[in-house]
Each structure stands twice: as structure tokens, then as C-alpha cells.
């Protein structure tokens with residue numbers, strides 16, 4: 001079939017919205033009509049050329065929601081008409097990783113996914129001239145129709161609005177999950193969140209959900225303050241307005257250091273600050289941000305010797321087929337909020353505006369509705 005998609009031809013160039021060919025689903029695969037997709041900073045990161053795994057030409061996008069249109073042979077867990085959220089972290093429930101309760105990082109298709117290919121080593125997308133176009137994160141939600149492995153689809157309730165719950169495909173789950181699954185933060189804790197964008201705000205609402213006592217938000221952009229307060233931030237810090245070193249300032253503000261700190265910036269200097277303002281003896285710092293190719297983190301080992309822990313999280317430690325439907329339920333029950341964070345709704349033709357808004361710091365989430 002033919003489908004309209006936003007193609008990333010080269011790093012650093014705007015996407016081109018055009019028709020492409022899409023082959024039907026093969027064994028274990030599913031054709032999905034994407035109804036809506038968010039634009040995450042990670043899409044921008046890959047498009048910029050900073051991603052060591054970035055390959056071109058490709059169809060980016062990993063924060064979608066849609067409807068099953070067709071299934072390939074052997075597919076049993078979803079059927080035509082089911083509402084689904086694509087999963088860039090699949091859940092096969094069979095690999096060593098899925099069988100180990102310590103991780104959510106299913107590895108059953110990770111190699112081909114990183115190469116922009118389906119598990120059989122081929123792409124379903126081609127140009128109208130027949131040249132291959134790569135998949136991205138196994139999801140390629142910047143295409144109106146896309147093909148995914150069955151294990152990369154979470155079946156969700158049919159009454160959930162696509163233009164809101166698409167955000168659960170990455171940002172919401174990553175932020176809330178970092179608090180609940182990775183930090184396992186307790187009621188009454190003190191926390192510092194660096195970066196009050198589409199991920200950091202969800203960390204903040206995760207902290208509010210579990211009953212944190214103090215939620216400090218740190219961002220260079222003062223315009224992010226209002227929304228963060230709406231989601232539960234108790235103190236705002238703009239590093240540009242702090243005289244001297246940020247670490248002692250934050251340690252003082254949190255009465256000795258935070259129980260949990262989260263980086264949602266992708267900046268390795270910020271990651272160091274986040275570790276070092278965690279409480280001596282027990283503070284944990286969780287890296288969420290994705291850093292550019294070649295960037296490295298550093299600290300004095302003494303920071304760890306004296307009881308701080310450095311951790312990371314992908315997709316908030318969530319097992320997608322199991323956890324994503326529950327997070328959709330939380331949204332539908334009003335337990336978590338999404339709507340105010342979706343600051344812009346765009347058509348596919350205007351998808352590059354979503355990247356411009358992100359660069360200008362004017363959006364939290366832009367969502368493309370097909």
C-alpha cells in the first residue's frame with residue numbers, strides 16, 4: 001500500500017512529508033493505522049545527527065497510538081480494530097531479559113531494531129522508486145500507517161483518546177515510571193528534577209502521585225515554571241540565577257541533599273550536578289536524558305563511596321504490554337493528567353513546526369494528529 005509519512009532523508013535537515021510504499025505485515029507482524037503521535041526530544045536528537053545509532057533515510061517517531069488494520073500469520077495477541085500503543089521497548093515475555101524481574105529491556109529484537117529493520121532483517125518502507133527507507137526504534141510513528149512486531153504493541157481500552165494517550169508511548173511512561181519503577185521513591189521523600197520539559201514534568205507528576213514532600217524543579221527556561229508548579233513542583237531553581245556552585249545550593253534547599261534526583265536534560269554536566277546533590281549515604285540519581293555521541297559522565301568516585309547511587313532508566317523501567325494499558329487506565333480515571341502538557345496539535349504537513357517549537361522552548365509536547 002501507499003502511505004503518507006514524514007521522511008528524515010539526512011541528519012540536520014527538516015523532514016519531508018511525502019508518499020511512501022509500505023509492505024504488508026509478515027509472520028508475527030501487525031499493520032497499524034497511526035491516529036496520533038507525539039514529538040519527543042529523542043526524535044530531535046536522532047534527526048540532529050547526535051545519535052550514534054541514527055541511520056538515514058528513516059521514518060522517525062516513537063510516541064504513537066492507533067488502530068490495528070491487518071495482522072500477519074501467527075499473530076494472536078491483537079486483532080483488527082484493536083486500539084494499540086507502539087512500544088519501542090517491546091515485551092516478548094520469553095527472552096532472558098523479560099524473564100528477569102530486574103529489567104524491562106527486552107532484547108529479543110534489539111539488534112535489528114537498532115539497524116532500522118524488522119526482526120527478519122528487512123524494511124517494510126520503500127520510496128515510490130523502490131529504494132529502502134529504514135524504520136526507527138521499531139515504531140516509525142511519523143507515518144500514517146506502519147508495520148510493527150506483535151510484541152511491540154500494547155493493547156489499550158477503546159475509549160481512550162488517541163491524541164492524548166499517544167504520549168504514554170514515551171514521555172508519560174518514562175517520567176512516571178522513572179519514579180515508580182526505577183527509583184521506587186517513597187512517600188515523604190525529597191526530590192530534584194533537572195529539565196522541566198515533556199519528560200521532567202512527568203517525573204514531577206510521578207513524584208506527586210507517590211506523595212513526595214519536596215519536589216524541586218531546575219530549568220534554565222523560566223517559562224517552564226508555571227506548568228511545573230501545576231503538576232506539583234514545590235520549589236523552582238533557575239541555575240542562571242544562582243550565585244556560586246549549584247550543588248551546595250540544592251543540598252541546602254533539600255536540607256542535606258535529595259533522596260532522589262532525576263536528569264531529564266541529556267546534558268552530562270547536569271547529570272554530575274544531579275548525582276552530587278543527592279543525599280550522602282543514600283541519595284539516588286536517575287539518568288533519563290539521552291546524551292550525544294561521544295559525551296561521557298564524570299564525578300569523583302568518592303561521591304559513590306559515600307553512598308550515592310547512579311542509575312539510568314529506559315522507558316521508565318516499564319514493561320510495555322503489561323504496564324502501558326494500566327497507565328492508560330490511570331489517565332482515564334484521572335489519576336494522572338496529560339491534556340495540559342499537550343501544548344500544540346499539528347497536522348502531519350506541519351510536523352517540522354513541532355521541532356521548531358521544541359527548539360524555541362515554546363512547547364511541552366506537540367502532537368501530530370493524522
Ligand code: NAD
Pocket residue numbers: 040041042045170171174194195196197198199200218219220221224239264265266267270287288289290291313314315316358361364
Ligand atoms: P524537552 O526539550 O521537552 O525538555 C528538556 C528541558 O531541559 C527543557 O525545558 C530545557 O530548558 C531544559 N534544559 C536544557 N538544558 C538544561 C540545563 N543545562 N539545566 C537545566 N535545564 C536544562 O525534552 P524531553 O522530551 O523532556 O526529553 C528530555 C530528555 O530525555 C532528552 O534527552 C530525551 O532524549 C530524553 N528521553 C529519554 C527517555 C528514556 O527512556 N531514557 C525517554 C524519553 C526522552
Ligand code: AHE
Pocket residue numbers: 040041042043051052053054089105110170290291314315
Ligand atoms: N541510540 C542512542 C540512545 C537512545 C536511547 O537511549 N534511547 C532510549 C529511549 S529514548 C526515548 O525517547 C532507550 O530506550 N534506550 C534503550 C535502548 O535499548 O535503546 C545511543 O546513544 O546509542
Ligand code: ZN
Pocket residue numbers: 040041042043062063170171
Ligand atoms: Zn521519547
